[in-house]
Amino acid sequence: xxxxxxxxxxxxxxxxxxxxxxxxxxxxxxxxxxxxxxxxxxxxxxxxxxxxxxxxxxxxxxxxxxxxxxxxxxxxxxxxxxxxxxxxxxxxxxxxxxxxxxxxxxxxxxxxxxxxxxxxxxxxxxxxxxxxxxxxxxxxxxxxxxxxxxxxxxxxxxxxxxxxxxxxxxxxxxxxxxxxxxxxxxxxxxxxxxxxxxxxxxxxxxxxxxxxxxxxxxxxxxxxxxxxxxxxxxxxxxxxxxxxxxxxxxxxxxxxxxxxxxxxxxxxxxxxxxxxxxxxxxxxxxxxxxxxxxxxxxxxxxxxxxxxxxxxxxxxxxxxxxxxxxxxxxxxxxxxxxxxxxxxxxxxxxxxxxxxxxxx
Amino acid sequence: xxxxxxxxxxxxxxxxxxxxxxxxxxxxxxxxxxxxxxxxxxxxxxxxxxxxxxxxxxxxxxxxxxxxxxxxxxxxxxxxxxxxxxxxxxxxxxxxxxxxxxxxxxxxxxxxxxxxxxxxxxxxxxxxxxxxxxxxxxxxxxxxxxxxxxxxxxxxxxxxxxxxxxxxxxxxxxxxxxxxxxxxxxxxxxxxxxxxxxxxxxxxxxxxxxxxxxxxxxxxxxxxxxxxxxxxxxxxxxxxxxxxxxxxxxxxxxxxxxxxxxxxxxxxxxxxxxxxxxxxxxxxxxxxxxxxxxxxxxxxxxxxxx
Numbered sequence: 001x002x003x004x005x006x007x008x009x010x011x012x013x014x015x016x017x018x019x020x021x022x023x024x025x026x027x028x029x030x031x032x033x034x035x036x037x038x039x040x041x042x043x044x045x046x047x048x049x050x051x052x053x054x055x056x057x058x059x060x061x062x063x064x065x066x067x068x069x070x071x072x073x074x075x076x077x078x079x080x081x082x083x084x085x086x087x088x089x090x091x092x093x094x095x096x097x098x099x100x101x102x103x104x105x106x107x108x109x110x111x112x113x114x115x116x117x118x119x120x121x122x123x124x125x126x127x128x129x130x131x132x133x134x135x136x137x138x139x140x141x142x143x144x145x146x147x148x149x150x151x152x153x154x155x156x157x158x159x160x161x162x163x164x165x166x167x168x169x170x171x172x173x174x175x176x177x178x179x180x181x182x183x184x185x186x187x188x189x190x191x192x193x194x195x196x197x198x199x200x201x202x203x204x205x206x207x208x209x210x211x212x213x214x215x216x217x218x219x220x221x222x223x224x225x226x227x228x229x230x231x232x233x234x235x236x237x238x239x240x241x242x243x244x245x246x247x248x249x250x251x252x253x254x255x256x257x258x259x260x261x262x263x264x265x266x267x268x269x270x271x272x273x274x275x276x277x278x279x280x281x282x283x284x285x286x287x288x289x290x291x292x293x294x295x296x297x298x299x300x301x302x303x304x305x306x307x308x309x310x311x312x313x314x315x316x317x318x319x320x321x322x323x324x325x326x327x328x329x330x331x332x333x334x335x336x337x338x339x340x341x342x343x344x345x346x347x348x349x350x351x352x353x354x355x356x357x358x359x360x
Numbered sequence: 361x362x363x364x365x366x367x368x369x370x371x372x373x374x375x376x377x378x379x380x381x382x383x384x385x386x387x388x389x390x391x392x393x394x395x396x397x398x399x400x401x402x403x404x405x406x407x408x409x410x411x412x413x414x415x416x417x418x419x420x421x422x423x424x425x426x427x428x429x430x431x432x433x434x435x436x437x438x439x440x441x442x443x444x445x446x447x448x449x450x451x452x453x454x455x456x457x458x459x460x461x462x463x464x465x466x467x468x469x470x471x472x473x474x475x476x477x478x479x480x481x482x483x484x485x486x487x488x489x490x491x492x493x494x495x496x497x498x499x500x501x502x503x504x505x506x507x508x509x510x511x512x513x514x515x516x517x518x519x520x521x522x523x524x525x526x527x528x529x530x531x532x533x534x535x536x537x538x539x540x541x542x543x544x545x546x547x548x549x550x551x552x553x554x555x556x557x558x559x560x561x562x563x564x565x566x567x568x569x570x571x572x573x574x575x576x577x578x579x580x581x582x583x584x585x586x587x588x589x590x591x592x593x594x595x596x597x598x599x600x601x602x603x604x605x606x607x608x609x610x611x612x613x614x615x616x617x618x619x620x621x622x623x624x625x626x627x628x629x630x631x632x633x634x635x636x637x638x639x640x641x642x643x644x645x646x647x648x649x650x651x652x653x654x655x656x657x658x659x660x661x662x663x664x665x666x
């Protein structure tokens with residue numbers, strides 16, 4: 001691999017097999033399904049059901065964009081991330097990276113693709129091996145993919161990466177416990193960048209951090225995106241953080257996508273009742289705005305993903321539910337009668353704009 | 361380091377790494393020092409180690425030869441023979457001093473074998489999900505339910521009564537407990553997020569074992585080693601007492617065997633019986649106390665249950 005001699009940043013010209021232009025889909029997820037079997041019996045295991053953690057998720061990730069994936073705990077956000085990273089086997093559907101189906105790859109080809117999709121984990125305290133130095137942690141990808149960096153070059157690369165994420169390159173021989181939470185997350189990000197990936201899947205990357213530190217890390221992620229042209233799948237439950245960083249947002253509910261659109265479409269013109277309820281729960285710092293807005297309080301709990309409701313999954317808690325919602329599954333599409341920013345994909349039979357005052 | 365404080369400069373990576381390692385050992389040592397039982401155990405062990413190593417300086421090895429024995433038979437303790445004499449007229453004190461060598465040597469060597477087998481089997485069965493892990497685990501369990509003594513006696517008979525064979529016998533019967541401990545720790549390490557992180561990078565099982573699991577189970581291996589030595593010393597004494605040891609070597613076990621076999625017990629010659637017995641107990645206790653202290657440091661959660 002040709003090396004650029006001026007190593008100020010590690011924005012090396014990366015080896016692009018199939019070039020993807022800015023704004024073209026780089027990752028296409030089609031009907032992704034993950035069912036975890038529920039088994040009974042010890043010796044002879046019998047499948048008695050399945051937890052439908054992810055049940056038909058479809059979206060595109062464009063080159064250079066940030067797609068936010070939001071939803072409450074247990075809606076399948078993290079499972080989507082794990083499926084994209086091949087940490088779980090895909091039950092059905094496909095994940096196309098530049099046209100190659102990840103589920104069908106194995107061995108060497110899978111390893112090569114994996115290099116281009118990296119992950120930043122939620123917990124910066126447990127996701128770094130306490131017995132490894134920073135040099136070993138960030139350099140570990142080079143041990144696994146030795147073709148990326150020759151041995152003599154690794155130390156310099158690790159130091160470049162540390163500099164890139166705003167850490168002191170002199171700290172290369174420190175151990176994780178000698179860093180703060182935010183610094184550790186930077187180490188995690190540096191490590192994700194080590195192999196020059198094109199896609200970073202960030203699973204709740206800031207939810208374990210202090211609010212002040214969250215902003216620093218989010219800004220770092222934005223800076224890196226501008227410098228390196230990365231695509232992010234940003235998974236979080238904090239709607240404000242997601243709005244800050246995302247170009248487009250997908251809202252998940254019980255293993256499905258309820259609504260997807262640009263951040264202005266989702267935040268200012270939500271059409272799915274679930275999104276509206278979710279947004280109405282975002283804390284508003286302005287006391288005046290707080291008084292004027294409507295809080296949508298949902299009743300009941302999220303149904304069990306092992307036995308989801310028929311038709312629309314949200315109908316058991318929806319104030320708009322009709323008979324059709326139990327009979328017909330609403331497709332993720334643009335409904336008639338919606339215009340302007342309201343016209344975006346929404347999985348609701350009765351999608352209509354509702355102004356959530358002062359949300360986010 | 362004993363050199364004068366160096367001016368602040370950038371030290372090399374290896375130097376820094378060693379410095380951090382020294383600091384880690386220093387922290388462990390500080391915690392160990394605070395543990396009274398551990399320190400007592402360590403002091404006792406040091407005394408016995410010195411006795412074993414410097415035995416030729418402390419006593420005359422010439423006196424070990426039955427043909428050269430000059431003292432009265434089974435004489436009680438006297439000025440000349442502080443711990444009396446055995447049935448061959450040899451000084452019990454001399455025997456006791458030289459007898460420390462075999463149990464300690466066998467105990468340590470057998471423990472090395474047990475640790476290597478136990479660590480490898482434990483990590484392998486902990487890391488692999490499929491049938492290989494299950495088979496290894498069942499194999500370990502199978503080994504653990506076989507009573508130690510019959511197995512050791514059969515093996516000792518098959519391999520013959522040399523020092524090396526005793527080491528091998530104790531080594532290959534002592535590993536299952538270690539394997540289970542290491543397997544459990546491997547399970548706990550395996551579920552930590554940094555393992556997942558390595559898997560995301562495409563790391564294979566060898567990389568996971570050597571880079572992540574092994575360094576994280578190593579402290580437990582060390583702590584377990586000390587406890588296993590205690591068991592091995594006891595095992596050596598047992599085998600020697602039963603007459604399966606090296607007949608030419610003097611050990612506390614063979615002393616007990618001789619005392620039993622020649623009727624020292626019925627003659628009331630307590631000096632032939634008690635000293636080796638007490639030594640075995642003290643050494644085993646010392647290893648256990650030191651090992652327990654080390655385990656408490658390495659795995660503080662264990663202490664809460666006690």
